[in-house]
Amino acid sequence: MKLPNLKTRLLAGLLIICILGVGLYYGDFIGEEPVLPVQGKVGEPRADDVWLISRMVVAEARGEPFLGQVAVAAVIVNRVRSPKFPGTVSGVIYQPGAFSPISDGAFWRVNPTEEHLRAARYALNGWDPTSGATFFWNPATSTSPWIWGRKVITKIGKHFFGT
Amino acid sequence: MRFKYKNLLLGLLVVIGIGVGSLYLNKINQEAHASQNALEASYQNHFFSLIENIESLDVLLGKILASNSSEQDIITFATVWSTAEVARNNLDSLPIGMENMMRSNQYLAQLGDYSYSLAQKIASKQEITESEWQKLRQLQQENRKVHNELRELLGLMQKEQIKLGSLVNQKEIELTPASKKMLDGFGKLDERLQDEVPTLTYDGPFSDHVVNRAPRGLSGQVINEDKAENIALEFAQKMDRKTKYTAKTTGLTKGRIISYSVTLKSEDRGQSDLVFEISRKGGHVVLMMDVGERGRDKKVDVEQASQKAEQFVKKLGLGEFLPTGHLVEGNELLVNFALVQDNVIIYPDMIQVIVSLDNGNIVAYDANKYLLSHTSRKLPEPKIIEAEAREKVNEKLKIEEVRLALIPLGNLEEQLTYEVKGKINGDTYYVYINAENGFQEKILLVVETPQGTRSI
Numbered sequence A: 001m002k003l004p005n006l007k008t009r010l011l012a013g014l015l016i017i018c019i020l021g022v023g024l025y026y027g028d029f030i031g032e033e034p035v036l037p038v039q040g041k042v043g044e045p046r047a048d049d050v051w052l053i054s055r056m057v058v059a060e061a062r063g064e065p066f067l068g069q070v071a072v073a074a075v076i077v078n079r080v081r082s083p084k085f086p087g088t089v090s091g092v093i094y095q096p097g098a099f100s101p102i103s104d105g106a107f108w109r110v111n112p113t114e115e116h117l118r119a120a121r122y123a124l125n126g127w128d129p130t131s132g133a134t135f136f137w138n139p140a141t142s143t144s145p146w147i148w149g150r151k152v153i154t155k156i157g158k159h160f161f162g163t
Numbered sequence B: 001m002r003f004k005y006k007n008l009l010l011g012l013l014v015v016i017g018i019g020v021g022s023l024y025l026n027k028i029n030q031e032a033h034a035s036q037n038a039l040e041a042s043y044q045n046h047f048f049s050l051i052e053n054i055e056s057l058d059v060l061l062g063k064i065l066a067s068n069s070s071e072q073d074i075i076t077f078a079t080v081w082s083t084a085e086v087a088r089n090n091l092d093s094l095p096i097g098m099e100n101m102m103r104s105n106q107y108l109a110q111l112g113d114y115s116y117s118l119a120q121k122i123a124s125k126q127e128i129t130e131s132e133w134q135k136l137r138q139l140q141q142e143n144r145k146v147h148n149e150l151r152e153l154l155g156l157m158q159k160e161q162i163k164l165g166s167l168v169n170q171k172e173i174e175l176t177p178a179s180k181k182m183l184d185g186f187g188k189l190d191e192r193l194q195d196e197v198p199t200l201t202y203d204g205p206f207s208d209h210v211v212n213r214a215p216r217g218l219s220g221q222v223i224n225e226d227k228a229e230n231i232a233l234e235f236a237q238k239m240d241r242k243t244k245y246t247a248k249t250t251g252l253t254k255g256r257i258i259s260y261s262v263t264l265k266s267e268d269r270g271q272s273d274l275v276f277e278i279s280r281k282g283g284h285v286v287l288m289m290d291v292g293e294r295g296r297d298k299k300v301d302v303e304q305a306s307q308k309a310e311q312f313v314k315k316l317g318l319g320e321f322l323p324t325g326h327l328v329e330g331n332e333l334l335v336n337f338a339l340v341q342d343n344v345i346i347y348p349d350m351i352q353v354i355v356s357l358d359n360g361n362i363v364a365y366d367a368n369k370y371l372l373s374h375t376s377r378k379l380p381e382p383k384i385i386e387a388e389a390r391e392k393v394n395e396k397l398k399i400e401e402v403r404l405a406l407i408p409l410g411n412l413e414e415q416l417t418y419e420v421k422g423k424i425n426g427d428t429y430y431v432y433i434n435a436e437n438g439f440q441e442k443i444l445l446v447v448e449t450p451q452g453t454r455s456i
Helices: A002-027 A046-061 A066-081 A089-093 A114-124 B002-066 B070-092 B102-123 B130-159 B177-196 B225-238 B302-316 B368-373 B386-392
Strands: A135-137 A152-156 A159-162 B245-254 B258-266 B274-279 B285-290 B321-329 B332-341 B344-356 B362-366 B398-408 B414-424 B427-434 B440-449 B452-455
Touching: A046 A066, A046 A089, A046 A114, A066 A089, A066 A114, A066 A135, A066 A152, A066 A159, A066 B285, B002 B070, B002 B130, B070 B102, B102 B130, B102 B177, B130 B177, B225 B245, B225 B258, B225 B274, B225 B285, B225 B302, B285 B368, B302 B321, B302 B332, B302 B344, B302 B362, B321 B344, B321 B452, B344 B368, B344 B414, B386 B398, B386 B414, B398 B427, B414 B440
Parallel strands: B344 B398
Antiparallel strands: A135 A159, A152 A159, A152 B245, B245 B258, B258 B274, B274 B285, B285 B362, B321 B332, B332 B344, B344 B362, B398 B414, B414 B427, B427 B440, B440 B452
16 A cells, blocks of 8 residues: 555664764774874974874865975975964964854864875975965855955965965 | 555655755754854953954053063063963964964064064063164054054944954855955955064064075076986985986975986886985975885894994085984884084084884985075084083083083074083983073983984
């Protein structure tokens, strides 16, 4: 008869949606091998900076070539050095509205791997494939007209870099 | 009869479902409001604090201009510096969009920096020039304007009951006319600072002339892509990679140093690419990175890796370099090198090499600092002898080693010093004594960790 089939299908459908929902929620935690954040201490002040920057590298440049990841990390370091931006790594990263992975929470869900930590370390030690860029943006997802007014320095992977 | 029970059950489940659902939604709603309110409180706290800081700066700058005691001025200048830092921190916590606060950030950074440099001037018994007094007066007038505009914005916020949280840049959320007016207010304030703040050139890292400096070490002719590719290939040869590479220029980086981006691909598929930035002027290698994954073996120890780095630097033929520190991170060894000239360590001219501890390969190179600061120098003769420099340090410091070193000061100046390495209270320090007047220029704490040494 038609009626029981509809209800069963409805129940089955709801059950599948519930399972998918739970799966999506926890999905971010499976896949990449988590690396424990190194605690900073006196004399190793940069461990915290590496932790912060590597997370932003994953959130913003997942899937980009290593060169692109170092470039993204370098932009953060360049901002710390610039008088136009906050003067600490945490200040730059947590500046309201500066990075979308903070606004949407992705920053706290990612798991940096050794490669991302290396990109962050290289940038903190001075490697800068962008030669001074303080901005990066993805032309495919960037809608702000303001960002297109920046001076372009170079393009690496899917990001433009500029000042 | 069976159908009826099933209907009833389903109906009951739906009602329970809606009930639980709405309770849950209500809970989420309350949590969201609590978060928003806590955040709003934080934003407003920063806003009020910022206005208080700007007001303090008003008063402090006025007092300096009115004062006749230079000893007192040192303290007031230092207080201006400290207050400007706090103000900057508060500004950076406001949700007004970074594009609306870049110039304001710079203004506060430079105001603090400038005051600090003037405090240092007085402390080393120099006079503040008339032009510097005038700049201070301009800064005070500028600061007063900033103060007034911020108070207006505060009034607007209070009158229209604007929540600062509503100013956050979000595509989906449309700004109300009141919020937009407030955001525009911040934007205009920032823009005006662009035009009106005097160009500040002084002894400090945020001084315009330091921030915008051109690289000094790019000697030589402008080269083309083919030449850049050859330079990359020659460099790879020196790295002792037992493979043949083909070079390709992937673009031009128009940054502080204009450079060609060159990628070397190995004919052996198992080998990773090498990427280069090579300066257009002079064909200097700015940086090199092996972009492959690093192996986890430890076939090479720190001593051997260090040797490899030193041998590599010798092959580069840039001059005599001394390793000044090393660090092990992520199965790689980073070694810093400083140029040596006439037995003096030239710290600003620094290059860095990274060696993989997996197989001893050179995997990264950076000469950015060297290319920014290297120039042909005629080093002055020290006016005090080493024995005098030893006298100048803290008497409790147990001296281990003394050598001559050229160190960078906060601005673009460099100073010949005696680098005195010594131990006190179980810690090692480098004390830099000015070789011309015996002043203590700088102290660095040397931190030894299992991974290597750092000086801070």
